[in-house]
Amino acid sequence: MANTLYPESYYAASANAVPARPALQDDVETDVCVIGAGYTGLSSALFLLESGFRVTVLEAAKVGFGASGRNGGQIVNSYSRDIDVIERTVGPKQAQLLGHMAFEGSRIIRERVAKYNIQCDLKDGGVFAALSAKQMDHLESQKRLWERFGHTQLELLDQRRIREVVACDQYVGGMLDMSGGHIHPLNLALGEAAAVESLGGAIYEQSPAVRIERGANPVVHTPQGKVRAKFIIVAGNAYLGNLVSELAAKSMPCGTQVITTEPLGDELAKSLLPQDYCVEDCNYLLDYYRLTGDKRLIFGGGVVYGARDPANIEAIIRPKMLKAFPQLKDVKIDYAWTGNFLLTLSRLPQVGRLGDNIYYSQGCSGHGVTYTHLAGKVLAEALRGQAERFDAFADLPHYPFPGGQLLRTPFAALGAWYYGLRDKYGF
Template sequence: MLNPKTHSTEHPDSYYFASAKYPNRYPQLTEHIKTDVCVIGGGFSGVNTALELAERGYKVALIEAYRIGWGASGRNGGQLIRGIGHGLDQFKNSIGQEGIDAINQMGFEAVEIAKARVKKYDIQCDLKMGYCDLANKPAHLKDFKEDKAWLDEINYPYETRLLSKDEMHEVVGSDNYIGGLIDMGSGHVHPLNLVTGEADAALKLGVQIFEQSPVTEVIKGFPNVVKTESGQITADLLVICGNAYVAGLDNTLEGQVLPAGSYVLATEPLSEEMWRKVLPQDMAVCDQRVDLDYYRLSADKRLLFGGLCTYSGRDPKSIQSKLGPHITKVFPYLEGIKIDYEWGGMIGIGANRLPQIGRLAPNVYYAQAYSGHGVNATHMAAKLIAESIHQESNRIEVFEKVKHMRFPGGRRFRSPMLAMGMLYHRMMDLF
């Protein structure tokens, strides 16, 4: 039986769903239709690809197995942080310094795309700029100093500031951190309202959107055919954006992305005195451990606290009992705070932590494996796919040059094998 706090055919009872501003319901696919482009997946990648293409004049149909924003796009921590991928130097042999520089630039552009979309379509999603990385040990501070120096060197247009241990209470009311790096070019957002607001914009541009329509078969060809139990879409172009839920759509994509659980708690609204103590500047923050915590305030000043990333493929029986102690470890004075919502779901992890964006065939595109940093990267992926389809640029090729490892073990054993690997990294983090 599916845990309703993590999996069901409807949105979980999250703070995001309770405060949703775009409660649109879209029809189930019950007919055979023909279109220019079929997009599979109603998360950020799929919705924004459909929107980008509709803006360019294409006839698009988007199909979602459950609800728009049902997956990670509507459940995540809502942190809109610059950057795409982790440790780009590892890809230098494949893409060269020019490719690394291009992806770095896209990491800035991705945030600007999301901000511009919110402004253009007046999407009510509580967008607020301001973010701080939190250092747990000296090595993190060293990384922050290098990052700050690089941002200064390239004339990053937003304020950045290194914080010492004595200055940390300016940002977070905790003694757990030895320093930080403020970035006013990153921020936070209500993710479900963002993705459903973008879907609403796409609908108004003519995109056909279908929900509660799981795909039963994908036949790639000229044209492509996407089948459900009660309908069918025939399209010249196909874009697969299943991410953590891509299983069954394509064997290659499924083997290169692993579902990992990620979970969030929402407290009761905090008093002004308390929220100003917890996060005085209302920034999103994230620590640097392998088993990281990330948190921020909602528009009504709840503490939204995320973490507990699991690789076993199993959800905790109680999210609150597992994640709640993280809150009191960071904020001992919040002991006994009431938790109003708990929820979670699967994010897509790639072996090298670089988003996988490219083509399976000349007329079949895909985007997946954002490894926990998808709010911005999905918007960039959608733009790259649309640019390629519309022959505006070949920027997608820098991602296609990177080879992605297939997780060993098959569908049954991939998660346990990765869980063992992550346990090793967590132990190294402790030492």
């Protein structure tokens, strides 16, 4: 079996040391088999282990190989579609429950970092940056919306104030969320995996699930072994492939691109982001950026529908970085990579159960760092028989993409083109 390594990213190059984890080569029995060692799977495993379950995690490559170890590293609250959209979709009662959960993921991350002493460069503070008066109006509405659900760590920034936290003259204002922030995402995943193992959980790398034998006592098969379990949690997201056909039909892998500069030095780094907050703009096809622990700038943006790897990532993202920070025109780019996230048609997560004992969560739609940590808690609650919060997500409508898998990419790209025009011309 091939040994799948991490992509050549800044995160892989600066990852904390971890032990080698073997591939599964035996038949094992467990209470819960988790498929995927990204945030969803690791969060589920941790909550289950803390509740007394025996847990085995199967990872096709390495811990955090997918989106969990490649993303922009930003802790952003709520969902890819905000609570007001959920309220219009499902009504006030269900939205009330989902709304109060929208800010829980960031708290779970901080609790995990503190409880298990995870070294992942955690910093507080995230900025939503408005490029137009219309976007600023939206942020004012968003602040009122979030405060309605008890989230009060917010400050609106006028043009003077946003210049104090972001050295970029594109923005007319913004909103600061002090419960947001940023982390080294791969080191967070590696720390959570170590916590799983400290509680007696087993993690097998290079062990893709190739078949699920469904039934009263399901079995997950890998190339060299199998896991017999009482329950299965499917947490592969954009890297699940066609293992579960019912899930593949209602989602689409998409790629996003990230670059990382050479170290900037303290003075230049502080001149760009004086308070060391992370930033994302308010466009539909948004740009996002932050400083690393060693004072590099990480800058990401763009979407490739269908998850193809672009030939030249730097050529796509560097112009976006220079538009925000032209003073970096002579700065070298040390790393460039792409990673896949899973898009749903509604841009809301898909949560549910297949039969009596196969649970899943997928489709964060680019908003997964906080949601996946919440999802792990909600899935663990459901396996313990406390399903109210699980049901609130499971009752969200799941739509297949028009035209099926053949046409989902061009339809999504057409929609992105339309919203890109809206971003550019403000209509």
